Amino acid sequence: MLAPETTLFQYTHGVDDPSKVSPDGRNLDDFYLSRPGNDEIQLDLLLDYQTNVALYDTIQAYLRKHQPPVQAIWGKNDPFFIPPGAEAFKRDVPEADVRFVDSGHFALETHAAEIGAAMRTFLVKHIG
Numbered sequence: 001m002l003a004p005e006t007t008l009f010q011y012t013h014g015v016d017d018p019s020k021v022s023p024d025g026r027n028l029d030d031f032y033l034s035r036p037g038n039d040e041i042q043l044d045l046l047l048d049y050q051t052n053v054a055l056y057d058t059i060q061a062y063l064r065k066h067q068p069p070v071q072a073i074w075g076k077n078d079p080f081f082i083p084p085g086a087e088a089f090k091r092d093v094p095e096a097d098v099r100f101v102d103s104g105h106f107a108l109e110t111h112a113a114e115i116g117a118a119m120r121t122f123l124v125k126h127i128g
Contacts, residue, residue, distance in 0.1 A: 002033045002042060014077025014104025021109045063092035069126040073115050075107035076100035097122055 011026045012018040070093045074086040089096040101111040108115055
């Protein structure tokens with residue numbers, strides 16, 4: 001899980017042109033992932049994700065009750081957080097702004113300008 005090949009996969013899988021992905025973020029991740037003891041930390045973090053799943057009912061109830069502004073911008077080719085996860089927000093908040101970019105897990109690596117513009121528009125609309 002902590003091999004450089006795994007990091008490369010996370011950064012480039014689902015990207016139409018992997019050469020668009022700067023190696024800077026991936027190399028920094030590899031550097032930090034290779035620190036002694038980090039393998040245990042990463043495994044603990046992965047195991048802890050189940051606490052997120054356990055809270056889904058609570059989060060969904062909050063969204064249904066309060067209808068807060070929601071924006072979810074997803075890499076449509078993300079192998080970990082697949083599009084139905086983003087689309088699920090619309091079940092609880094029908095006005096949610098859910099959109100997809102042609103990218104993978106780290107969509108900001110290839111679509112930062114597009115995502116940033118969408119976020120600015122969303123914030124102006126909802127915050128002023």
